[in-house]
Every structure is written in C-alpha cells, then in structure tokens.
Amino acid sequence: MAEIVLDNVTKQYPDGAVAVRDVDIEIADGEFIILVGPSGCGKSTTLNMIAGLEDITAGELRIGGERVNERAPKDRDIAMVFQSYALYPHMTVKENMAFPLRLAKVDDTTVEKKVRDAAEILDLTQHLDRKPSNLSGGQRQRVAMGRAIVRSPKAFLMDEPLSNLDAKLRVQMRTSVSRLQKQLGTTTVYVTHDQTEAMTLGDRVVVMRGGAVQQIGAPQFLYDNPANLFVAGFIGSPAMNFVPASLENGVLRSALGDVPLTDRVRSLLEGAEAPREVIMGLRPEHFEDARLVDDTVRSNGVTFTNQVDVLESMGSDKFAYFSLSGEQATSAELAELAADAGSADVPGGGVSLVARISATSSAVEGEPADIWFDADKVQLFDPGNGRNLTYRG
Amino acid sequence: MSHALRPPAEPADADPTATAADSKLSPKAKAALSEGKKAERRLGLLLCAPAILIMAAVAGWPIIYSVWLSLQRYDLKFPDRTEFVGLENYVTVLSNPYWWNAMWVTVLITVVSVAVELVLGMALALIMHRTLVGRGIVRTSTLIPYGIVTVVAAFSWRYAWTPGTGYLAETVAGGDPVLTEKIPSIMVVTLAEIWKTTPFMALLLMAGLALVPDDLLKAAAMDGATAWQRFTKVMVPVMKPAILVALLFRTLDAFRIFDNLFVLTAGSQGTSSVSMLTYNNLIKGLNLGIGSTMSVLIFIAVAIIAFVFVKLFGTAAPGGDGGGRR
Ligand SMILES: Nc1ncnc2c1ncn2[C@@H]1O[C@H](COP(=O)(O)OP(=O)(O)OP(=O)(O)O)[C@@H](O)[C@H]1O
Numbered sequence: 001m002a003e004i005v006l007d008n009v010t011k012q013y014p015d016g017a018v019a020v021r022d023v024d025i026e027i028a029d030g031e032f033i034i035l036v037g038p039s040g041c042g043k044s045t046t047l048n049m050i051a052g053l054e055d056i057t058a059g060e061l062r063i064g065g066e067r068v069n070e071r072a073p074k075d076r077d078i079a080m081v082f083q084s085y086a087l088y089p090h091m092t093v094k095e096n097m098a099f100p101l102r103l104a105k106v107d108d109t110t111v112e113k114k115v116r117d118a119a120e121i122l123d124l125t126q127h128l129d130r131k132p133s134n135l136s137g138g139q140r141q142r143v144a145m146g147r148a149i150v151r152s153p154k155a156f157l158m159d160e161p162l163s164n165l166d167a168k169l170r171v172q173m174r175t176s177v178s179r180l181q182k183q184l185g186t187t188t189v190y191v192t193h194d195q196t197e198a199m200t201l202g203d204r205v206v207v208m209r210g211g212a213v214q215q216i217g218a219p220q221f222l223y224d225n226p227a228n229l230f231v232a233g234f235i236g237s238p239a240m241n242f243v244p245a246s247l248e249n250g251v252l253r254s255a256l257g258d259v260p261l262t263d264r265v266r267s268l269l270e271g272a273e274a275p276r277e278v279i280m281g282l283r284p285e286h287f288e289d290a291r292l293v294d295d296t297v298r299s300n301g302v303t304f305t306n307q308v309d310v311l312e313s314m315g316s317d318k319f320a321y322f323s324l325s326g327e328q329a330t331s332a333e334l335a336e337l338a339a340d341a342g343s344a345d346v347p348g349g350g351v352s353l354v355a356r357i358s359a360t361s362s363a364v365e366g367e368p369a370d371i372w373f374d375a376d377k378v379q380l381f382d383p384g385n386g387r388n389l390t391y392r393g
Numbered sequence: 394m395s396h397a398l399r400p401p402a403e404p405a406d407a408d409p410t411a412t413a414a415d416s417k418l419s420p421k422a423k424a425a426l427s428e429g430k431k432a433e434r435r436l437g438l439l440l441c442a443p444a445i446l447i448m449a450a451v452a453g454w455p456i457i458y459s460v461w462l463s464l465q466r467y468d469l470k471f472p473d474r475t476e477f478v479g480l481e482n483y484v485t486v487l488s489n490p491y492w493w494n495a496m497w498v499t500v501l502i503t504v505v506s507v508a509v510e511l512v513l514g515m516a517l518a519l520i521m522h523r524t525l526v527g528r529g530i531v532r533t534s535t536l537i538p539y540g541i542v543t544v545v546a547a548f549s550w551r552y553a554w555t556p557g558t559g560y561l562a563e564t565v566a567g568g569d570p571v572l573t574e575k576i577p578s579i580m581v582v583t584l585a586e587i588w589k590t591t592p593f594m595a596l597l598l599m600a601g602l603a604l605v606p607d608d609l610l611k612a613a614a615m616d617g618a619t620a621w622q623r624f625t626k627v628m629v630p631v632m633k634p635a636i637l638v639a640l641l642f643r644t645l646d647a648f649r650i651f652d653n654l655f656v657l658t659a660g661s662q663g664t665s666s667v668s669m670l671t672y673n674n675l676i677k678g679l680n681l682g683i684g685s686t687m688s689v690l691i692f693i694a695v696a697i698i699a700f701v702f703v704k705l706f707g708t709a710a711p712g713g714d715g716g717g718r719r
C-alpha cells in the first residue's frame with residue numbers, strides 16, 4: 001500500500017498529440033479515486049502512465065514517496081484490471097490467478113492458499129479449473145479482479161472494468177468492487193466515463209477534459225460546487241439545466257422570468273467579476289410543481305408556466321421535460337458535453353429543461369403546468385471561460 | 394411428420410462423418426437431428442462434391458495407379474519382364490543403403506532448415522509486427538527471397554559457391570569447392586532453403602502475432618513478466634495454432650525438397666533427397682516399379698507428418714478443452 005503522486009505529469013505521444021497536460025493528483029494511501037471524463041480525455045493514458053505501460057513525457061510520478069518514472073511495470077508492484085479483462089486464454093482460472101505469483105517465484109503451497117482465498121472472496125471456487133472462454137462475462141470480470149488481488153499489490157488500477165457487463169450486472173459488480181476495496185484497503189485508481197460509477201464508487205473524483213484536470217473532490221462536493229460549466233454538466237444525471245441569463249441591477253433576466261439574487265448568491269458573486277451575460281445552472285431536483293410548494297417557501301423562488309412536453313414517471317418521482325423559447329446557452333464546454341453525449345446533432349429549437357418533481361404532482365403531458373424553482377440554488381457561469389461565478393471553494 | 398418422410402434405411406448410414414463427430418453425444422441426441430440440420434448437411438456435401446471429384450481425378454487416381462505400379466516389376470528398359478511381384482519392390486527399396494542415405498539427408502535438411510526458419514521467421518515476424526516506420530519497405534524487402542523463382546535463386550547460390558567466380562566460395566570457403574563434398578553441400582543446400590523460405594514462415598507467424606491482443610501482453614507486464622516471459626508464457630501459447638500451421642506447411646514442403654538440390658549438387662556425393670532418388674529411378678532410370686514404390690513411401694512419410702501435426706492441432710487451439718482437462 002502506498003500513496004501515489006502525479007506531479008505535473010504530461011504525456012505527448014510520438015505523433016505529437018498531447019494526451020495529458022500538467023496533471024497534478026495526490027492520491028492518499030488506501031484511497032479510492034476515480035478518473036472520469038468523456039471519451040479521449042486522457043484517462044487511460046494517465047492510468048497507463050501510473051502503470052508504467054506508457055512513458056511519462058514530463059513531470060514526476062511517485063509511488064510511496066519514490067520516483068518511479070523510469071521503472072518497468074513489473075517493478076512497480078501495481079496490479080491492473082483491463083476493460084477487456086485480458087485473461088490468458090490458454091490457462092485455467094486457477095492458472096490465470098496464480099500467474100503473477102508464479103512469476104514472483106512464490107512457493108507452491110502459498111500460491112495454492114492465496115488463489116483459494118481470492119477465489120473464496122470472489123465466489124470463483126467452483127470455476128477454478130475452467131478456461132476463460134467457458135465463463136460468463138461477470139465471471140471473467142471476477143477472475144480479472146482475482147488476478148489483481150492475489151499478490152496484494154501496492155495499488156490497483158482499473159480501466160473501465162465494468163463497461164463490458166450488462167446494466168444489471170454492472171450495478172451488482174459496482175457494489176462488490178466497492179466492498180472489496182474497503183475490505184482490502186488498497187489504494188485504487190479507477191477509470192470510467194460513467195458519471196454514476198464516479199459518484200457512487202470513489203472517495204474522490206477527478207474530472208478530466210482534453211487531457212487536463214478540471215476539478216478534484218469528493219463526489220458530493222463536485223455535485224454541489226462544480227468549478228466550471230464542464231464539471232457541472234458532466235456530473236449528475238439527468239444533467240444540470242443551463243439557461244442563458246443577463247445580470248441587471250441585482251436581478252437575473254432569463255427565459256424563466258426574473259430571478260432575484262439571494263444573499264448567498266450575491267455574496268458569492270461579489271469577488272467574482274461577473275460579466276453581464278451569464279449562464280444560469282439549475283439542477284433538476286431544485287424544481288417542483290408549484291402547487292405542492294408552501295406559500296412561505298414559494299416566495300424564495302420563481303414560478304413559471306410552461307407546457308410539459310414529456311412526463312416520465314419513475315415511481316418515486318417524475319421527470320418533466322420542457323422546451324422554452326429563446327436562445328440556447330452556448331459555450332465550448334457545453335458543445336463538448338453535447339458531443340460526448342451524442343446529442344450534438346439533435347435539433348434543439350430553444351432551451352430544453354428537465355425538472356424532477358414530486359410523484360404526487362398532477363402535471364399532465366402536453367398541458368401547461370406551473371413550475372417553481374429555488375432561487376437560492378442557482379449557479380452562475382461565465383460563458384466565456386466556463387468558470388463558476390458562484391463557486392464556494 | 395419428419396419420420397414419415399424419411400426412408401427407413403437412412404438414419405443408420407446417412408452420414409458416416411456425422412456419426413464419428415456425434416459419437417460422444419448420447420444416441421438420443423443423434424436421433425433428434427432435426428430436418429433442418431439434415432438439409433444443411435446435405436447441402437454441405439453437395440457443395441464439397443465438385444472439389445472431391447476433381448481431387449479424386451487429379452490426386453486419387455495417380456495415387457492408386459502408383460500403388461498398383463509399385464506392386465509390379467516394371468522397367469521400361471526391359472518391358473518383357475513385367476510381372477506382378479507383390480511387396481518385393483518395397484523389400485528392395487527398404488533394404489537399399491542409397492534409399493536410407495537419401496532418407497537421412499532429407500530428414501536432416503528438413504529438421505535443420507525448419508528449425509532455423511522457425512527461429513529466424515519468428516524474429517522477422519516480431520520485427521515486422523513492431524516496426525512503426527517504413528512498415529511497407531521492411532515487409533517488402535523481407536519477402537524478396539520468397540518472390541524469386543527457386544531455380545533461379547538456386548543457380549545464383551551455385552555460382553556464388555563456385556571457386557574462381559563465386560564471391561562466397563572466395564570469401565567464406567577460401568577457394569575450396571564446397572559443393573563437391575557431402576556435408577558442406579548439404580549445409581549449402583540447407584542454407585539456400587532457409588534463405589528462400591524464411592519469409593514465408595515469417596508471414597505465417599506474423600498472422601499469428603496479430604492474434605495476440607495487446608492487452609494480454611500489457612497484463613503480463615503488469616503481472617511481473619519480463620519481455621522473454623511475455624514471449625514464452627503468453628505470446629507463444631496464444632499463437633500456437635499459427636505456429637503449428639506454419640511448421641506443418643514448411644515441414645511438408647521441406648521434406649519434398651528437389652529444385653535446390655537438383656541445381657546445386659544434382660544429388661552427387663550422396664546428397665540425394667528421397668524426391669531426387671525417386672526422380673532418378675522413375676524418370677531417368679525408367680524403372681516404373683521401383684520409382685512408384687519410392688513415391689508411395691514418400692507419400693506415406695508425408696501422411697505421417699501431416700497426421701502428427703493435425704493430432705497436435707486438436708488440443709492446441711486456445712480456449713479449447715485442452716485434451717480432456719475438464
Ligand atoms: N498510442 C497513441 N498514439 C497517439 N495518440 C494516442 C495514443 N493513444 C491515445 N492517444 C490519444 O490520446 C488521447 C487520450 O486517449 P485515452 O486513451 O487516454 O482516452 P480515454 O480518456 O481513455 O478515452 P476512452 O474513454 O475512450 O477510453 C486521445 O485523444 C487519443 O487519440
């Protein structure tokens with residue numbers, strides 16, 4: 001076990017592409033840290049540099065206080081789980097799991113015992129003599145985990161280990177990965193592009209974009225205090241709503257009506273040199289059916305009336321989708337998020353909005369509804385550089 | 394319904410190949426073969442039929458005819474003395490020191506050239522697989538020897554080893570006529586074989602290398618394997634089927650060596666291969682009986698080699714059951 005420090009690490013591939021730029025991450029001993037971001041943002045590259053599978057172009061990587069930039073993967077004492085599992089097809093489950101121990105010249109009885117223990121933990125005991133090709137996806141995934149844990153390495157690196165599983169199994173395995181990590185207490189770096197995994201698994205989350213770290217923090221902190229538009233739009237499902245607004249005399253004028261600045265927002269804005277045109281961010285759960293809101297609470301927010309395009313009932317609550325007339329919020333970050341989500345080409349036509357409202361709401365699809373939102377929860381972003389103007393760092 | 398349509402005799406002997414393949418299953422499973430499966434199998438046989446007919450005509454008939462000839466005393470120089478002699482020709486050939494000498498020469502050339510080709514071919518394949526710059530040029534230049542007609546290449550080897558004019562004879566052999574002695578001649582012939590067919594080996598092995606996923610090698614590196622261990626413990630086992638195919642092709646090919654030998658030594662100083670000896674008896678000596686006997690013996694040897702390799706294949710496929718391991 002050890003802490004891992006990335007100190008100004010940069011990776012430039014031989015073809016000139018800079019995949020990772022000046023990344024600074026300090027991973028504490030025993031911490032479970034998640035690297036998350038859209039496709040091509042450099043997550044795998046970062047992980048491979050920690051593993052030693054890719055050379056570091058500039059900067060320093062320290063594991064347990066020692067510089068390891070020049071060390072071969074086998075001398076770093078780190079185990080890795082691959083998205084493809086990378087099980088050796090010519091070996092049985094047992095031989096696969098024993099492979100790292102055999103290479104380390106561990107004696108037979110210890111190998112036997114360690115493999116048995118790992119198989120026990122991962123519920124693989126009855127599959128030990130089978131070949132990987134005869135196993136199900138979930139079982140293969142567990143063998144890959146088993147091969148990583150048998151030799152009690154200093155750290156685990158996992159590159160999208162669950163993305164080849166179906167949705168249900170993924171949720172199951174997510175919990176077992178989390179439990180396993182707690183049980184072993186081994187420093188773990190976990191790569192995913194799934195924000196749900198990022199939110200649920202890690203102690204801390206690193207959001208990356210285009211090779212640069214956007215923000216590092218605990219999942220809830222990132223959710224409540226995104227440093228910029230990109231993090232705000234990436235973390236959370238359904239995503240945060242973005243509405244263009246202009247700041248005039250302490251009031252936000254937007255397609256949702258005039259939003260008064262609350263004391264909290266006003267004080268956060270003070271030092272921030274806010275431009276006149278901003279982007280207002282609202283989480284879906286900060287909306288509510290106006291009829292279900294007390295009058296006293298109601299005065300703390302803004303009520304608007306709009307037609308409900310689609311109403312999805314999730315049982316516990318409902319998702320209401322609106323489209324507002326007016327300009328869509330535009331910025332480089334939002335365009336990138338849309339491209340990653342595959343919604344870049346979806347014809348927009350105004351601002352689209354998702355509200356998570358109570359299951360008891362009587363809103364009807366295709367008819368107008370009164371919707372309220374909490375003015376104190378708005379986040380304001382600078383459309384020029386994406387910075388969160390209401391960031392409480 | 395399906396039973397009613399089927400002639401009563403059919404199920405028992407409908408398809409001998411299927412019986413062999415299905416014998417592991419219970420008899421019930423065999424009876425349960427659906428009408429669709431049967432139709433599929435019939436279509437399969439139908440599609441194979443033209444190829445089988447052509448093979449029977451161009452390969453089957455000559456083989457049978459050779460076997461027939463090999464059982465007779467039949468020398469075109471003495472056509473009146475032709476008669477059926479049973480296995481007498483086989484006794485003659487198998488007790489003849491020239492035949493055994495040719496056999497050992499052939500085996501020696503085959504084993505040495507294939508072994509060296511495997512090692513060199515693997516090295517070349519790895520280089521071709523890894524090179525990022527000038528891939529096309531590297532691959533093309535590697536393949537040049539294979540692209541040259543064997544006889545032409547053999548002549549250039551012969552001139553190169555001819556004292557007085559050949560650069561190899563002058564520099565390497567110091568002016569000695571190497572092609573006039575048995576062992577040096579065999580070495581030169583083997584060298585010519587290796588030079589000629591290593592590219593082919595490399596090509597087949599490169600196809601095998603493409604079968605090894607990158608992640609597997611990365612995983613092995615993470616598991617603590619050195620480059621050599623990654624090669625021996627992961628790469629080679631995973632590409633074993635490709636290696637066996639390459640070895641099979643080359644072994645069969647090398648065992649039938651003729652053209653290089655014909656040009657370089659013409660079988661002098663006891664350097665004949667079995668093919669060479671057969672040619673001398675059959676075509677030059679006009680002894681159809683003895684020549685055919687030798688052909689049949691070569692055929693049997695080749696069949697044994699192929700059989701051994703195919704046996705090895707069965708358990709070599711990655712992810713296969715590994716010879717009853719379960
Ligand atoms: N071998 C390589 N040579 C050149 N560029 C590369 C190489 N590998 C990756 N890249 C580039 O580096 C960038 C980061 O790649 P990386 O694989 O780290 O992305 P990622 O975040 O893991 O994405 P994904 O979620 O799709 O796996 C990409 O723009 C990619 O095109």
Ligand SMILES: [Mg+2]
Nearest residue numbers: 043044045159
């Ligand atoms: Mg990746």
